[in-house]
Amino acid sequence: APAPPAPVSAERPLAKPPVRKLAKDLGIDLATVVPTGPNGVVTREDIRAAAAPPATLP
Amino acid sequence: MSAEERDAADVIVVGGGTGGYSTALRAAALGLDVLLVERDLVGGTCLHRGCIPSKAMLHAAELVDGIAEARERWGVKAALEAVDWPALTATRDDIVARNHRGVEAHLSHAGVRVVRAEARLTGPRSVAAGGRAYTAARGIVLATGSRPRLLPGLVPDGRRVVTSDDALFAPGLPDSVLVLGGGAIGVEYASLHRSMGARVVLVEAADRLLPLEDAEVSRQLGRGLRRRGIEVLAGARMTAAETYQDGVRVTVVTARGETRVHEVARLLVAVGREPVTDGLGLEAAGLATDARGHVAPADWARLETAVPGIHVVGDLLPPPSPGLAHASFAEGLLVAEVLAGGSPRPVDYPAVPRVTYSSPQTASVGLTEEQARERGHDVVVNSMPLTAVAKGMVHGQGGSVKVVADRSGGPVLGVHLVGPHVSEMIAESQLIVGWEAEPADVAWHIHPHPTLSEAVGEVFLTLAGRGLHQSV
Amino acid sequence: MSAEERDAADVIVVGGGTGGYSTALRAAALGLDVLLVERDLVGGTCLHRGCIPSKAMLHAAELVDGIAEARERWGVKAALEAVDWPALTATRDDIVARNHRGVEAHLSHAGVRVVRAEARLTGPRSVAAGGRAYTAARGIVLATGSRPRLLPGLVPDGRRVVTSDDALFAPGLPDSVLVLGGGAIGVEYASLHRSMGARVVLVEAADRLLPLEDAEVSRQLGRGLRRRGIEVLAGARMTAAETYQDGVRVTVVTARGETRVHEVARLLVAVGREPVTDGLGLEAAGLATDARGHVAPADWARLETAVPGIHVVGDLLPPPSPGLAHASFAEGLLVAEVLAGGSPRPVDYPAVPRVTYSSPQTASVGLTEEQARERGHDVVVNSMPLTAVAKGMVHGQGGSVKVVADRSGGPVLGVHLVGPHVSEMIAESQLIVGWEAEPADVAWHIHPHPTLSEAVGEVFLTLAGRGLHQSV
Numbered sequence A: 001a002p003a004p005p006a007p008v009s010a011e012r013p014l015a016k017p018p019v020r021k022l023a024k025d026l027g028i029d030l031a032t033v034v035p036t037g038p039n040g041v042v043t044r045e046d047i048r049a050a051a052a053p054p055a056t057l058p
Numbered sequence B, C: 001m002s003a004e005e006r007d008a009a010d011v012i013v014v015g016g017g018t019g020g021y022s023t024a025l026r027a028a029a030l031g032l033d034v035l036l037v038e039r040d041l042v043g044g045t046c047l048h049r050g051c052i053p054s055k056a057m058l059h060a061a062e063l064v065d066g067i068a069e070a071r072e073r074w075g076v077k078a079a080l081e082a083v084d085w086p087a088l089t090a091t092r093d094d095i096v097a098r099n100h101r102g103v104e105a106h107l108s109h110a111g112v113r114v115v116r117a118e119a120r121l122t123g124p125r126s127v128a129a130g131g132r133a134y135t136a137a138r139g140i141v142l143a144t145g146s147r148p149r150l151l152p153g154l155v156p157d158g159r160r161v162v163t164s165d166d167a168l169f170a171p172g173l174p175d176s177v178l179v180l181g182g183g184a185i186g187v188e189y190a191s192l193h194r195s196m197g198a199r200v201v202l203v204e205a206a207d208r209l210l211p212l213e214d215a216e217v218s219r220q221l222g223r224g225l226r227r228r229g230i231e232v233l234a235g236a237r238m239t240a241a242e243t244y245q246d247g248v249r250v251t252v253v254t255a256r257g258e259t260r261v262h263e264v265a266r267l268l269v270a271v272g273r274e275p276v277t278d279g280l281g282l283e284a285a286g287l288a289t290d291a292r293g294h295v296a297p298a299d300w301a302r303l304e305t306a307v308p309g310i311h312v313v314g315d316l317l318p319p320p321s322p323g324l325a326h327a328s329f330a331e332g333l334l335v336a337e338v339l340a341g342g343s344p345r346p347v348d349y350p351a352v353p354r355v356t357y358s359s360p361q362t363a364s365v366g367l368t369e370e371q372a373r374e375r376g377h378d379v380v381v382n383s384m385p386l387t388a389v390a391k392g393m394v395h396g397q398g399g400s401v402k403v404v405a406d407r408s409g410g411p412v413l414g415v416h417l418v419g420p421h422v423s424e425m426i427a428e429s430q431l432i433v434g435w436e437a438e439p440a441d442v443a444w445h446i447h448p449h450p451t452l453s454e455a456v457g458e459v460f461l462t463l464a465g466r467g468l469h470q471s472v
């Protein structure tokens, strides 16, 4: 069986509001995005990268 | 191109108000061939009988109020002798005329063909206007707007009994007025008349002014208007209105059940707006109005009716479309983009700001405290008087900021402002609510000092646990 | 607790201006034992000699200007007879006094111990004040602020030659003034004097007013001030100033090399501010000032000097700290949070808004066009006059919006506003720049109609390709 996912930090992922909104509009869960911004901030590019591969529909 | 060919268009827009002309301009910018049919003047209610003339007069009213403030608080010896109403209205009308020329020029520049005629639907893709028949390849947009709602048996005579339409064109202001209706229009006209020196009674049937706003807004507004000498009667009903030579005798039953008779020079009826669809031929296109006369979309995301290709924008839409010019504008952009084959973001109605340009002003965006509770939020609220910040003391006019959030975190739900200049302050909160920002996102921005907007900042600092003065 | 024990504190703050008191309040709220040493009045420059009194007077000036507008544009027959300066300043001073009591009450309520004495550093963790020695367990915060910079050989006499400090306490306003310095303070005082009827000459050595702002802001501001009858001389040098019985004879060489002699009742010197450190004993703590007299942090993210535990806030900091009250406030919050063991977000200096409260006002946030180019951006700019929107026509005062972005996309780089009420409008753009929004993020929010802020909205619509009227 696949290993259980690593426990996610209880803290909300960091992103500026317009970026969070973009993620939400694209149906992307911020917690699943690898942040590349300073201090672990999720950037717009991170969201776009996450959105780029054809997302498997829920 | 022959006349016959030109009777076809990609898009036919019926009504040239804010909703109609914004649809037309955006559709033309996207390369569509657009025909706009308007029976009166492009610009519609907002430009000719609504937003613009009323805000021009309210700006003058603010200057008049400023003279009193200058004298009473700042040692400025200045006497207000009189208001030359024809001069005031000339400036107002000049602003309207310049805006009107601007809209006409934009339409012509964009290549929108404007037909000045009454339009009637003859089918799901066809319109008759000015004796000609037009067909729309892509779709028809209904933007026929609204007009003042009248009360049965109370016919405006343009002199003693008036609507917001007539109030504009009356030769002068009365020395006393009873305003029936405490929505935005009633409140604004009450405020305007008071600034110009009239005795004003404001009667609202609901238990508070601006009943769609947060209760705190109503309370602060009522207090502000009363402090200015307006007699505010909420929860009151008009039971009779009898005109006589020089005025109207209006009987009102107050919230406490007392009967009062007000003799005033003018009765201004501002009890709401109703959609305009008579003669529009909705049936021919397979459409009907809803119980309140609106044309409801089947698909709110595209503002499209059950008849494919027929869209609706502006005051013709039922709630939650708020009957505001900028909402009509947003709807116009959206429909144009849909017709051009795009898939624009639907209008986020709670995130549309609402402003009342009275003194004090009110401005809000998002959910009221009550609405937030109804939607199941564990509501936390923080409020602050504007006079808690230095610029608020400088203005000396009271006012307040109220922010509604959820105790367990998440986006800011609503922001509610009362006081001077809040019409220009609400744009910030529109972004906060629209982008679903959380209080902590806002709290690391320190607002410029000294401004009224600092009070907004302080409320967010407090909600984010970064406040200096308060704790939640 | 004995007196001896109380000579120790967690944090000692030196200076009780905006930077000092915000540090103290936030540190106390975070549970630290805070001692604040202030030799004069808590509130400092901003409250007693800066922001608050100047903005109170400028508010009165706006009302006075409004009387002229009411008369000239709106048919309001009102005569301005005189300004009772003592009455005006009494209201101003009352606002200052109430704010001062507020700051005192907050400090006392928060449990901050305030020592009214001159402080001197005696080591990296010790301070002498009022004949006593105090030690700080966690750190010392330097917040001694700034004072007007003087020109060699030009000694203020508080009557004919004054700084912004004396200008406040002079018994009346002169009928003519030459303001030396076209930064924010000079521009504001020039505007104030003009509103009150004085003949005003404004002299700036750089080639434009507000040389740190976008060139378009300088241009619009200069135009607005000139239209109001202020003689603006940019690129001009004062070469001599000679006082006589009733005034000053000021010799100025203009940008074109012409020599002009201005006889004015008053010369207001507003050529900048300089940090206050004399007698502070920086050396004892192992610190020194930089070339311009500021105390520079070694770590800007913590605003900590090279001596661990000694922090700096406010006007004592060198650029990019902008010498503004809200920046000092933000710095104070940050340092308090650092001292309490937190790791707050560093101050994002370009995202700190800058406001000038003249008529017209200016307000900006982010990079100027020039700065954006210097940083290698492929700059795209969109501008719009405020009179392109209906409310701007109602105000009839000109003004403009300019947005700086990168042609290849990415966040909005800067927003620059000139015109009425822009001090309250900039908060929106502060969020746009601070949150690194892109034009398209803004463009789906339709601003309330009719407002001046619609012009901001339209510029973003255009930049996002959603505009109706313009293309980039």
Ligand SMILES: Cc1cc2nc3c(=O)[nH]c(=O)nc-3n(C[C@H](O)[C@H](O)[C@H](O)COP(=O)(O)OP(=O)(O)OC[C@H]3O[C@@H](n4cnc5c(N)ncnc54)[C@H](O)[C@@H]3O)c2cc1C
Binding pocket: B014, B015, B016, B017, B018, B019, B020, B037, B038, B039, B040, B041, B042, B043, B044, B045, B046, B047, B049, B050, B051, B052, B054, B055, B117, B118, B119, B120, B143, B144, B145, B146, B147, B164, B185, B276, B279, B280, B313, B314, B315, B316, B323, B324, B325, B326, B327, B328, C449, C450
């Ligand atoms: C006093 C007042 C103040 C207001 N102030 C504000 C404010 O400050 N801010 C704000 O946001 N909103 C304000 N509003 C509301 C705003 O005016 C409306 O929301 C807006 O005008 C709606 O635009 P619309 O395009 O839907 O309709 P309208 O502006 O009403 O335009 C409809 C147009 O359609 C034309 N028409 C109708 N039927 C036909 C037909 N069969 N054929 C051809 N043409 C036809 C009409 O002649 C009209 O020009 C105010 C309204 C009033 C009355």
Ligand SMILES: Cc1cc2nc3c(=O)[nH]c(=O)nc-3n(C[C@H](O)[C@H](O)[C@H](O)COP(=O)(O)OP(=O)(O)OC[C@H]3O[C@@H](n4cnc5c(N)ncnc54)[C@H](O)[C@@H]3O)c2cc1C
Binding pocket: B449, B450, C014, C015, C016, C017, C018, C019, C020, C037, C038, C039, C040, C041, C042, C043, C044, C045, C046, C047, C049, C050, C051, C052, C054, C055, C117, C118, C119, C120, C143, C144, C145, C146, C147, C164, C185, C276, C279, C280, C313, C314, C315, C316, C323, C324, C325, C326, C327, C328
């Ligand atoms: C005319 C004018 C208008 C202004 N308008 C604005 C505006 O509209 N908006 C804005 O943001 N900014 C404005 N400013 C700038 C603003 O006032 C400063 O940025 C702000 O006051 C800086 O705060 P501070 O705490 O660093 O210093 P200050 O406010 O200067 O406070 C320093 C304090 O330290 C005390 N002190 C100094 N040395 C010692 C010592 N050795 N021992 C004990 N106490 C000491 C002083 O007495 C003083 O109270 C204006 C300034 C002026 C002059």
